Structures are given as C-alpha cells and as structure tokens.
C-alpha cells in the first residue's frame with residue numbers, strides 16, 4: 486500500500502486538496518487514489534457529527550456509547566470518530582491533523598490502529614507538525630512552490646517574534662482580592678460518575694499557570710466552572726474573583742474579567758470583519774464589531790498589530806488571513822483589555838511549527854510583561870512555554886485528582 490504523509494504549512498490550501506480527494510478528482514501523484522471512496526478524519530468531521538446530533542438527537546457514530554457526542558471530551562470524540570471511520574473499511578482514509586487534542590496514550594493507540602488499518606486502507610496523512618508524522622509511512626512529502634516534493638529535514642524549524650513592547654492597558658480593573666480563582670475540595674460528577682475529586686487550586690493575580698491532563702481528565706469541566714458556563718460549581722467552595730459561586734454573582738461580571746481563546750472561535754468570525762475590527766472587538770467582548778470604536782481603542786489595536794507584525798493586514802478580512810495569523814489575532818483580541826485572567830484553551834491546535842513557536846513566544850511575553858494571570862490549557866507539556874506552575878489532573882477510578890508542580 487502506497488500511503489502518504491504530507492507535511493504542510495498553514496499557507497497551503499488544505500481544504501481544497503481534501504475536497505479534491507473526497508470528490509475523486511485528486512491531481513498528479515494522487516490520481517491513483519481516485520478509484521476508491523475516501524473518508525475524512527478531521528476536527529471538521531467531528532463538528533459535522535455534532536451538528537447532526539444537535540439537529541436530530543443522534544449523530545450516527547456514538548452507537549456503542551451511552552453518552553452523547555456533545556458531552557464527550559474532545560479526545561473522546563476523536564476516538565469515537567476513528568472507530569466509526571475504521572468500521573466503514575474505507576478505500577482511502579484522509580487524516581487531517583489526526584493527533585490534535587490527543588494525549589500521549591491516545592496517540593500511541595491511534596498509531597497502532599492506523600498501522601493495522603493501513604493493511605487494507607490507503608492512508609493520506611496531512612499534518613502541520615513533523616513530529617506527528619506517522620512512523621510507518623515511508624512516502625513523506627512537503628509542498629514547495631505549489632508542488633509536492635520529498636520532505637526535507639526531520640525537525641520543526643524555530644523562529645523568533647518581534648521584540649516590541651506589549652501595548653499598555655486602556656483601563657485598569659479594580660478587584661477586591663488578588664485571589665482570582667479558588668477551588669476548595671471541589672468535586673464533580675456526571676450521571677453519578679465522578680470525574681473530579683477534591684480539587685484544591687488557587688490562581689492569584691499575575692500568575693502563569695498551565696492546566697494539563699490527559700483526554701477526559703476534566704480540564705474543560707474546570708475551565709467552564711471558572712468562566713461561569715457550568716453549574717457544577719454551585720453549592721461548593723468555589724470562589725471566582727472573590728465571590729462564592731451561586732452568591733448572586735453575574736456571569737457577565739465574570740466574563741468581563743476574563744479574556745478567552747479557543748481555536749473553535751475562529752469559525753465564529755466568518756463574516757467580513759476586518760482584522761483591525763476583530764482586535765477592537767476584544768474591548769467589548771463581541772464576536773465582530775457592532776459599535777463605533779473610540780480613537781484610543783483603534784490606536785491600541787494598531788499597536789497590537791505592530792506587535793504581531795500584521796499592520797499591513799489591518800483592513801484584510803479576518804476570514805482571508807492564514808490560520809497562523811488568525812490565531813495570533815485571537816490571542817491579541819483576548820488580551821487587548823488586559824483582563825485579570827487570560828484563558829487559552831489548546832491555542833496551538835492545528836498550527837504548523839513556525840506559528841506554534843510564534844504563539845508560544847507571544848504567550849510567554851504576555852505573562853512576563855503584564856499583570857494578567859495566564860491560564861494555558863493543554864494535554865501536554867509544550868516545548869518553550871514557561872509557566873510558573875502546572876496544575877496537573879491525574880485520572881483515577883473515582884475521578885481525577887489535581888497535583889501542583891512548580
């Protein structure tokens with residue numbers, strides 16, 4: 486079987502290439518794939534099944550699970566999708582950034598399953614990270630001047646971001662406490678299954694934390710309890726910005742003090758908003774800009790674009806930017822108001838090595854040069870990221886427990 490692993494940069498038109506494979510109109514080297522039906526494993530496919538479940542109450546891939554797809558963690562959703570696609574015994578399986586969101590154990594078991602599947606299914610792996618290339622695929626390609634050519638080098642390149650200062654805040658938050666978040670002996674169960682036990686964690690002003698843990702360990706659950714999007718905190722010793730959960734605090738007050746980024750937000754900006762307006766919208770927490778920005782806000786947004794070295798794209802539609810540029814802009818948007826707490830949920834998902842490095846350097850800089858507390862969430866240790874402390878979730882039979890390092 487002639488499998489292919491293709492290393493891509495974020496500038497390649499991946500969607501178009503995938504569509505050609507699905508339509509059996511693949512060009513040149515890949516024309517031999519056109520005689521077989523292809524299926525796609527990607528974050529987009531998961532989204533499609535979630536939509537299906539939202540509309541019809543059933544996605545069609547969760548048959549072996551009692552739980553809905555929507556309530557599963559992102560890693561669990563990907564595992565279910567792979568099982569489903571492999572059960573179809575497709576002629577061609579396109580793997581788009583297959584290891585995103587997966588912890589080390591899941592990556593190992595995916596590699597084994599894909600190797601077995603490779604005996605009867607042609608695999609085309611598309612990845613933005615060389616370290617994710619499937620070891621058993623010998624045909625390794627990259628794109629150069631629009632052509633597929635043999636891959637050069639086995640390590641990801643490194644880059645450095647501009648050293649301009651972080652723009653100053655336009656407004657200073659007045660908080661009654663320096664303790665932004667406190668969990669004391671907090672536990673969470675879903676349908677009588679305990680997923681978190683005895684969580685004890687404090688996040689103080691200005692600290693730089695990483696929240697880490699394998700798939701399904703409860704990272705999203707903890708995050709949504711902090712942002713006010715999860716009712717599990719009520720009646721427990723959970724304090725957000727000094728107020729006990731359920732003591733009449735407003736969710737909008739909480740959200741006002743938090744800057745938030747998850748890669749899924751990218752799709753929300755599909756309209757014609759310019760990059761500049763998208764950054765400004767961070768001042769008012771809207772998705773896109775619907776109010777007239779003040780001169781100060783516009784000036785500050787330009788300063789952010791300077792830091793990102795994207796001034797020349799200020800009036801470009803956000804949807805027309807490369808994936809790396811969009812992600813840089815979303816970090817800036819979450820940070821423009823210098824919130825007391827900045828939450829970055831898997832901010833590197835789907836990025837190539839160059840953009841990964843840029844975002845990590847930007848995050849380190851924000852944490853070091855501002856008084857914002859940064860909470861970085863991912864399942865793995867990120868090379869180059871410099872959190873002061875790590876809150877690590879470890880799964881046990883009775884739900885995850887948290888340990889603190891650093």
Ligand SMILES: Nc1ncnc2c1ncn2[C@@H]1O[C@H](COP(=O)(O)OP(=O)(O)OP(=O)(O)O)[C@@H](O)[C@H]1O
Nearest residue numbers: 556557558559560675680700701702703704705706
């Ligand atoms: N509404 C819900 N109903 C039932 N189970 C749920 C619900 N929400 C979360 N869970 C379960 O709680 C556990 C923790 O999920 P959570 O999404 O917090 O994990 P995670 O650490 O963010 O995982 P991942 O890295 O895969 O995104 C998972 O086993 C998930 O299936």
